[in-house]
Amino acid sequence: MVSQVKLYDTTLRDGTQGEGISLSVDDKLKIARKLDQLGVKYIEGGWPGSNPKDMNFFEEAKKLSLESAVVTAFGSTRKPGVTAENDPNLQKILESEVEAVAIFGKSWDFHVEKALQTSLDENISMIYDSVRFLKEKGMEVIFDAEHFFDGYKHNRDYALKALTAAEEAGADCLVLCDTNGGSLPSEIAGILDVVHACTTIPTGIHCHNDGELAVANTLEAVKAGAEHVQGTINGYGERCGNANLISIIPNLQLKMGIPCLNDEKISQLTETAVYVHELANQTPPDSQPFTGKSAFAHKGGMHVSAVLKHPETYEHIEPETIGNERRVLVSELSGQSNLMFKAEELGIPLDKTDPAVKDIMEKMKQMEHKGYQYEAAEASFELLIRNGLGENHDYFHLDHFKIIAEKEKEGAISTEALVKMDINGEKVMTAAEGNGPVNALDFALRKTIGEFYPLVHEMYLSDYKVRVLDEAEATASTVRVLIESSDGKETWSTIGVSGNLVEASWQALVDSIRFYFMKHSDRLQKLDAQPVHPGPGLQNH
Structure with missing residues (x-):
């Protein structure tokens, strides 16, 4: 050799x-x-x-x-x-x-x-x-x-x-x-x-x-x-x-x-792999050995429990050696160790002897069974934990919404959404047009709550993904919607699941706004923010 x-x-x-x-x-x-x-x-x-x-x-x-x-x-x-x-x-x-x-x-x-x-x-x-x-x-x-x-x-x-x-x-x-x-x-x-x-x-x-x-x-x-x-x-x-x-x-x-x-250079390996993927306009495969996002991701409860005690039990090298990092995922396969690790990572104090931990675990598994995938939507997962601990982040409540789509013989489809909300005990109703039902709903929701919470104008939707979960059901299939939001500095992801695309999108939209409000609760009613046009993620939806 x-x-x-x-x-x-x-x-x-x-x-x-x-x-x-x-x-x-x-x-x-x-x-x-x-x-x-x-x-x-x-x-x-x-x-x-x-x-x-x-x-x-x-x-x-x-x-x-x-x-x-x-x-x-x-x-x-x-x-x-x-x-x-x-x-x-x-x-x-x-x-x-x-x-x-x-x-x-x-x-x-x-x-x-x-x-x-x-x-x-x-x-x-x-x-x-x-x-x-x-x-x-x-x-x-x-x-x-x-x-x-x-x-x-x-x-x-x-x-x-x-x-x-x-x-x-x-x-x-x-x-x-x-x-x-x-x-x-x-x-x-x-x-x-x-x-x-x-x-x-x-x-x-x-x-x-x-x-x-x-x-x-x-x-x-x-x-x-x-x-x-x-x-x-x-x-x-x-x-x-x-x-x-x-x-x-x-x-x-x-x-x-x-x-x-050189020994100090090998830690640049993950950065180099991602850099070349980006310039080549390729999506980095999560499962790429050594440098992929999933290369050191742990999901099974027993695996996580062991890794947190001794990483070498399920990791062939230390991820930091080649510039990667360890990740713990949450799903229906998770054990208490996954939940405790993620809570610590999110800065949420959890006592494993607290009865709420068991309830949160059960709720999480029920939601995953319905099609929720929290490993890809950590903002929704954090809301799930905090709600399970009794924290209240319901800054607004839906009364109802209505969406109207109209197409003339040779014209484009026009879409209008009407949203009625209960905010601080006051009923507020607003309508807005958009490029597709979800885009219109997003505009109307922001317009409605923006009068009470100007902070909503600082954030926008940067990506929108839909996945059909049971294709055999054709147009009656359950869909999973993943939304990525940003304020220009940070990004966060939320999720919604339903047999109706608009309902799934609504769930993810509401979670996105509630999460941002939660993170900036001290600034909720102290802003005079100017509206920010939503990002390209929801166009044509």
Whole structure:
């Protein structure tokens, strides 16, 4: 096993080949800075000869003041029948003015004959000539042996011959690629042993995830002596993606004791994963290992009880090590430990011997059975606890509301909501128009209570989600509404469940306002706030 590995990130090139992944030049520059801060050794910027965007990136990358990372280019060996000196792709690599390049060549005879449609000998010459040419220009050359493992399985001698040609031409590293992503860890190890017996320069590994083994195959390759590891942040890449560096790094460093980042840098892992997700306009998967929101989330009552005593009972590492955090969820599976933990987290003093605790637990499980999901709506959960302790946050009461939707023959639908409330013993009725029934209801509710509580104008709804809970019931299905609200400084989430979309939305709306009033009770009637237009979350609802 090696004592240290060099990380080679290809998010900006291979990662952008993933479905739904698109990065602007500015995005790529920002990610490059982030990867440099993390401590990645190589940052592959793209293929200079393939498109103007990549060439633009290399121009702009020259202005980056990177601490330690090396920006590399990617390209192919020369074309058949063309000298390396006259190959346009190799010339573009030189124009990028990078210090290092990953040049890929075919190592599977099937690909040579069917895809390149050239002779086996010519392909070996293409590898040798291309590596030699780039080395003569003073570049560090990393040879990516494309389809190496498949090639080895079909024609071992030819695959090894491709590596030998690159080594003899002066390559600095031989990277073995599981391009189709179909190899098994046991195969990787055995083949690496043979390669190391035939070559003398460092080897690397580049795996795809088609068999969901890219991370495992990468770790197995390192165990077998690979010193150079290629992958992408969050596993982005073509088809099922590339080996995920976010999982590889902590497994290497924390589990296998093989350094790949400085000790103080690994705590940036979660931040880096989320940052790249955001720039790629991807929703971070809650269940992403190590850095996902759910990676250290505990829901089962027995689990929570044990974790609160000894975290290692259900956590394989300390979440803070890689910049994540422990979370305790509340649901019908919860035990008293979950409730006590969440209460402490929310700053609510709870005595586990208090009979109210048992009542709160029972109420919570009844509500979860109806479809409420408090782990995603902590504001509603806090109200549930406080109500169970006898606190009263009923600042207003509904008398009734009415919604009218009208559509003319060729016109748009107009919606009006009328709300009658009981506020401090006074009956108040207001109407408002909106873009859809829920939007109209939101306007009318704020308008009604805003006369008594101007504080409501400081908050707005920032997101609105609906989920059908029993699809088999079609239009009679129960729905769950999750609303996220904000005052521009903080955000909170509330929930409503009903067989009627408007009723579920009303529940979440009321909880949202009551929660905000509760948190700012000292300011309830001391404001002369100006109305704030509700956020985009409720438009068209």
